[in-house]
Amino acid sequence: MTGPAEPLAGVRVVELADGWAAHCGRILADLGADVVKVEPSSGDSARARPPFIADRPGADRSLWWIALNANKRGVTLDLAHPAGPRVLRRLVERADVLIEAYEPGTLEARGLGADVLSSWNERLIHTSITPYGSDGPLAHAPASDLEVTASSGALALAGEPGQRPLRTTLPQSPFWAGMYGAMGTLFAYLAREASGRGQRVDTSAQASMVTVTPPATVHWDVGHEEHKRLGPFLLGRSIVGARFRNIWRCRDGYVSFAIQGGAIGRHTGKMLLEWMRTRGEPPAVVAQIESDGFDNTTLRQDEVERIEAAIAPFFEGLTKREFFDGVVARNMLGYPVSTVADVEADPQLAARDFWQEVEVPAAGRSVAFPGGFALFDGERPRIHRPAPRLGEHNDEVYVRELAIEARDMEATRMAEAVA
Amino acid sequence: MTQVAASPSVRSGAPQALSGIRVVEIGFAAAGPLVGKYLADHGAEVIKLESRRAPDVFRSTYPPFKDNLPGPDRAGMFAFYNVGKRGVTLDLKHPKGLELARALIAKSDVLIESFPAGTMARRGLDHATLSALNPGLVMLSSCNQGQTGPHAQHPGYGSQLTALAGFTHLLGERDENPVILYGPYIDYIAVGYGVIAILAALARRKATGKGCYIDLSQYEAGLQFMAPAILEHRVNGTVPSRGGDHDPVAVPHGVYRARGEDRWVALSVWDDAEWTRFREALDDPEWTRRASWATAAGRRADESKIDALVEQWTATRTRDEIVDALRSRGLRAAPVVTIAELASDPQLVSRGYFRALPHPVLNIVQCLASPFTLSGTPSRQERAGPLLGADNDLVFGKILGIGDEERATLAADGVFV
Numbered sequence: 001m002t003g004p005a006e007p008l009a010g011v012r013v014v015e016l017a018d019g020w021a022a023h024c025g026r027i028l029a030d031l032g033a034d035v036v037k038v039e040p041s042s043g044d045s046a047r048a049r050p051p052f053i054a055d056r057p058g059a060d061r062s063l064w065w066i067a068l069n070a071n072k073r074g075v076t077l078d079l080a081h082p083a084g085p086r087v088l089r090r091l092v093e094r095a096d097v098l099i100e101a102y103e104p105g106t107l108e109a110r111g112l113g114a115d116v117l118s119s120w121n122e123r124l125i126h127t128s129i130t131p132y133g134s135d136g137p138l139a140h141a142p143a144s145d146l147e148v149t150a151s152s153g154a155l156a157l158a159g160e161p162g163q164r165p166l167r168t169t170l171p172q173s174p175f176w177a178g179m180y181g182a183m184g185t186l187f188a189y190l191a192r193e194a195s196g197r198g199q200r201v202d203t204s205a206q207a208s209m210v211t212v213t214p215p216a217t218v219h220w221d222v223g224h225e226e227h228k229r230l231g232p233f234l235l236g237r238s239i240v241g242a243r244f245r246n247i248w249r250c251r252d253g254y255v256s257f258a259i260q261g262g263a264i265g266r267h268t269g270k271m272l273l274e275w276m277r278t279r280g281e282p283p284a285v286v287a288q289i290e291s292d293g294f295d296n297t298t299l300r301q302d303e304v305e306r307i308e309a310a311i312a313p314f315f316e317g318l319t320k321r322e323f324f325d326g327v328v329a330r331n332m333l334g335y336p337v338s339t340v341a342d343v344e345a346d347p348q349l350a351a352r353d354f355w356q357e358v359e360v361p362a363a364g365r366s367v368a369f370p371g372g373f374a375l376f377d378g379e380r381p382r383i384h385r386p387a388p389r390l391g392e393h394n395d396e397v398y399v400r401e402l403a404i405e406a407r408d409m410e411a412t413r414m415a416e417a418v419a
Numbered sequence: 420m421t422q423v424a425a426s427p428s429v430r431s432g433a434p435q436a437l438s439g440i441r442v443v444e445i446g447f448a449a450a451g452p453l454v455g456k457y458l459a460d461h462g463a464e465v466i467k468l469e470s471r472r473a474p475d476v477f478r479s480t481y482p483p484f485k486d487n488l489p490g491p492d493r494a495g496m497f498a499f500y501n502v503g504k505r506g507v508t509l510d511l512k513h514p515k516g517l518e519l520a521r522a523l524i525a526k527s528d529v530l531i532e533s534f535p536a537g538t539m540a541r542r543g544l545d546h547a548t549l550s551a552l553n554p555g556l557v558m559l560s561s562c563n564q565g566q567t568g569p570h571a572q573h574p575g576y577g578s579q580l581t582a583l584a585g586f587t588h589l590l591g592e593r594d595e596n597p598v599i600l601y602g603p604y605i606d607y608i609a610v611g612y613g614v615i616a617i618l619a620a621l622a623r624r625k626a627t628g629k630g631c632y633i634d635l636s637q638y639e640a641g642l643q644f645m646a647p648a649i650l651e652h653r654v655n656g657t658v659p660s661r662g663g664d665h666d667p668v669a670v671p672h673g674v675y676r677a678r679g680e681d682r683w684v685a686l687s688v689w690d691d692a693e694w695t696r697f698r699e700a701l702d703d704p705e706w707t708r709r710a711s712w713a714t715a716a717g718r719r720a721d722e723s724k725i726d727a728l729v730e731q732w733t734a735t736r737t738r739d740e741i742v743d744a745l746r747s748r749g750l751r752a753a754p755v756v757t758i759a760e761l762a763s764d765p766q767l768v769s770r771g772y773f774r775a776l777p778h779p780v781l782n783i784v785q786c787l788a789s790p791f792t793l794s795g796t797p798s799r800q801e802r803a804g805p806l807l808g809a810d811n812d813l814v815f816g817k818i819l820g821i822g823d824e825e826r827a828t829l830a831a832d833g834v835f836v
Contacts, residue, residue: 004631007623031619050667051651063654067646133792136769141746146664146672147753150685153761155674157601158590165674165683165755166598169589169662175644177790179611184791186618187461191436191796193625199795207772207790212607214449214787215481215496216758221785222495223483226759228681231598234578239482239489246578246599247587254597256582262480264574297480297489324583328573335575335583337597340645340652340659343585351568354639360654367653370642373612375565375634376620 005372005379006032011189013097015072016088018044020129020205021101022068023178028097028185029071030372030381036091036397037072040079041414043390044069053363059390060362066387068174070358070369074388075397079110081411088112089120090402096198097125097185103142104134114200124198125188129181133204143205145171152209157216159229166229176212177205234258242301245308247337248315254337255315255323259289259307261296264333269294271330276314283310344368358383390414435462435796440621441818442529443468443520444504445544447475449577450561450606450637451533452500454613458529459503460789460798466505466527466814468520471807471836477501478807485781491807498784498803502776506805507814510836511542515829520544522819525552529617533561536571546632556630557620561613565636577603577637584641585648591661608644609637670718671725674755675733677741683755684733684741691715696748701732778803811835 002009009032015025016038029035037044048057049064060066078084092098098117100107107113117126128134131143132151149155149167159166184201192198210217215236216227227235232247237260244258260268269289276282285306288294299307315323320336327334336342349355352375355368372381391414398404398412440463444455452467452475459465469475471491477500478491485493510516521544524530530549532539539545539560546558560566563575581587581604591597613635620631642649648659664685666672672687688697691714698707706728711717718725733741738754745752756764762773762785774786784803792798815821821829829835 002623002627004620004623004629007619007631010626011622027615031615048668051647051655051657053654055655063650064647067650127791132766133770136766138766141753142749142751143753144666144669144687144689144751146666146674146685146687147751150674150683150753150755151764151766153756153758154601155685155755156683156757159598162681164592164664164676165685166590166592166661167664167674168586168600169659169665170645170648172644175608176611179608179615180790183457183611183614183618184789184793186615186622187436187796188793189622190618190625191434191793193622194434194438195795197795199793201791201793203791204770204772207767207770210761210767210772210787211790212602212604213758213761214499215602217761217785217787218495218499219483220758221762222485222498222781223487225483226757227601228758229598229601232596234599236482237480239484239487247582247597249596254582254587256579256587258578260576262476265480297482328570331573333575333579335579337582337587338585339588340585340649343583343642343645343649344652346583348564348568348570349639349642352565352636352639354642363654367650370639370646370649373635373640373643374616376616376631378632378634 002032003379004377005381007376008033011097012095013099014038014091014095016098016100017102018046019101020131020174020177021099021181022046023175024099024127024129024181024185025072026068026070027179027182030383032381035072036393037069037074037388038077038091039074039390041076058362066360069387070383071385072388073393073397074390075394076391076412076414078411078413083408083411085110085112086408087398087404087411090404092117092120092124095121095124096189097127099127099129099181099185101129104130104139118198122197123192125185125192125201126198127181127185127201127203129177129203129205131205133207134202145173148173148205149209151206153213153216154209157213157227157229160231161229173205173209176208177203180208237261237296238299239297240300242299242304244296244304248312250315250323251317251319253320255318255320255334256337257315257334259296259304260333261294265296266290266292266294268332268334271332272311275326275330279314279317282314286310353380356383358386360386432799433796435799436793437461437463440464440529441527442466442531443524443527444531446531446533448477448606449500449603450609451531453607453610454531454559454561454617455504456500456502457610457614457789458617460800461796462799463529464505465503466507466523466810467501467805468507468509469807470510471508472510474807492780495781495784498778498781499786501804502786502800503802504805505810505814506807507811508808508835510834511544513834515832515834517543519815519819519834521549521552523814524549524556526818527553528555528557528621530556530558531561531613532559535562535574536566550630550632554630555624555628557617557624557633558630559613559617559633559635561609561635561637563636564638566634577606580638580641581605584638585645586641589648589659589661592663593661597661605637605641609635609640612640612643665722670715670722671729673726675730677733677738678736682738684738684752685755686741686745686750686752688750693750694718696750697745700744700748700750774800776800776803779806808835
């Protein structure tokens with residue numbers, strides 16, 4: 001019987017190709033599925049993605065690769081080799097899920113189209129994750145994180161007004177696309193319980209990134225107001241069009257805070273005033289945010305700016321840490337703009353035993369990874385194994401589990417340069 | 420009530436992934452309710468419990484409202500985030516209200532709640548009580564920081580939690596101030612993981628008969644998307660920071676001004692062969708022929724020079740001209756789509772991603788389907804978020820089997836407030 005934190009134990013997943021698929025497989029693997037990552041003989045392209053351990057490139061040294069492929073087994077397979085499809089068939093016949101990220105039409109061209117795959121295994125759930133989905137005018141348009149983010153509307157919402165739109169330095173769309181790919185896969189898995197048949201899950205990275213653009217889409221649709229990038233400011237809290245500052249300078253960086261309405265916003269206002277008074281009487285203009293009748297939705301822009309100008313010096317006198325401790329102690333809204341170093345020092349994450357030490361052979365030591373994404377009956381999904389070395393499980397999977405014939409094993413050989 | 424008559428009591432069409440699954444949702448804003456929305460997309464009957472006394476903040480304090488006049492049934496945000504649900508009102512502080520909530524949860528498969536830790540227990544709706552009534556119950560508690568730990572009770576909004584989790588620090592020009600990641604970014608991550616957790620727990624329930632209690636910290640869910648940056652610091656001791664639109668591999672890689680007001684194009688060149696095709700796309704102007712730029716290292720060394728020259732080329736051309744020239748050579752390029760353009764984006768429209776759904780007050784609300792399509796059991800969106808209490812008769816009458824007379828008595832007693 002499977003434990004609560006391994007709800008997908010017994011589910012077999014084959015993850016083919018690189019790029020957009022990795023995070024999808026990682027999620028299913030974290031939940032207990034057996035995920036076999038199938039790499040080309042030269043290795044997955046993500047192995048070449050910086051940053052590297054000690055900044056030295058190497059097939060097992062990419063921290064991007066290491067993060068996205070933990071908990072998977074790894075095999076190599078050259079699909080262009082005459083025996084490649086035969087070996088793939090053996091993997092697919094016993095699988096519940098195939099995840100792939102090829103340009104639409106690539107598998108078909110190799111005689112491995114959806115019809116062929118489902119003829120091998122009618123229970124197979126075939127999940128594809130591509131920049132724009134497998135149909136429509138852009139089905140074949142190549143794109144990386146930057147272009148997908150641009151196509152989703154999300155890029156237009158980040159940056160200073162009128163200036164260059166910006167993306168998060170750590171690419172985000174591979175995570176979004178992978179997460180929705182995993183969600184779609186699980187819907188299909190539950191549907192199979194009733195129907196006995198698998199289906200296609202066709203995931204678009206562009207559409208996945210569109211999910212981060214609301215409420216802007218709602219303001220455009222219902223309010224006929226177009227949101228654009230506003231640097232540190234928030235729109236959409238006002239019925240008179242005012243914008244509110246959400247990033248403020250503090251002594252050693254920045255904090256995130258906004259003048260808010262509603263019960264919790266008013267509580268926050270009261271607490272802020274109380275806090276400010278410990279360092280001297282705040283300017284009179286701020287006092288209105290602690291009144292019971294305070295309503296941020298009707299505040300005019302000039303009023304907002306006067307209040308914000310009066311609050312700013314208070315935050316400039318606090319460190320991130322002091323601000324964080326202060327908002328938690330007062331149960332008010334607001335958080336520091338943390339670096340990853342700040343995140344690692346957060347006592348809440350330690351108290352919940354979030355971090356998990358994982359041996360990373362290429363680093364020669366264990367490293368504390370972000371732990372499982374939720375607790376299931378109090379148990380956190382575990383990382384059982386680090387990302388695989390190239391072809392690490394060829395013998396285990398091909399020889400011991402599948403007993404692939406010797407003549408077909410040629411298709412699983414690693415390229416000499418990387419082996 | 421007319422709203423009940425307008426919404427069919429049985430979902431139409433072929434079976435879906437979650438046909439036969441009943442979900443109760445007690446939540447507000449985005450993080451809880453969007454979980455319910457995805458389950459409804461795929462066939463679950465999702466019943467949202469609300470109270471007139473403390474309506475969802477998306478009904479009360481968040482614009483836009485119909486004609487800019489606030490009102491619980493005039494709120495665009497609520498309509499958008501609660502697609503496909505039944506709406507009922509119930510006073511959980513009334514003993515009879517609590518009893519009805521428990522009865523409804525006892526007849527359900529999934530419970531979603533998104534209050535700060537401890538709130539459900541204070542209301543008599545903790546997991547221990549509910550799982551005693553319904554051992555197969557899958558319950559998701561999604562809150563800011565999780566159910567345990569020193570910050571468990573700390574309230575927060577997604578826009579600020581996004582900063583706490585380290586995302587905001589990574590967004591901005593190099594050495595300049597950070598800018599906001601629009602909206603409740605991290606909430607949406609928690610939504611995805613929340614749905615995934617519920618689906619995985621339902622799969623396990625099929626095999627074992629056991630329910631599950633899922634404690635989801637929106638913060639911890641968000642940190643999954645930060646993993647490579649965290650490992651970079653853990654292993655190399657460097658603190659990743661914002662770096663504009665640059666990339667450690669591709670040069671050029673950026674967003675460049677195109678012809679027109681506030682018009683931009685994103686493009687990237689990933690290797691030497693692509694650089695050659697990029698030169699062709701530009702008709703091989705003199706400046707691209709510099710020998711050192713034929714290699715990645717040479718392009719990296721002169722990145723800002725190349726960026727400026729690329730922008731000279733883009734600035735006099737429309738986004739479509741630029742993107743067509745690059746895509747036709749197999750290169751990566753895309754217009755920076757504005758929010759006003761998004762709803763008519765040909766690719767998204769072609770894939771049926773936008774759904775114009777009826778709403779009794781807002782008339783039509785543009786909603787989203789799921790970002791993936793399922794060939795066998797497609798998602799369905801039939802109506803925007805419910806009016807407050809729209810489905811009281813259906814849920815309390817048909818599902819709980821309370822007769823008209825008793826419902827009238829309960830209503831008079833303030834149970835359905």
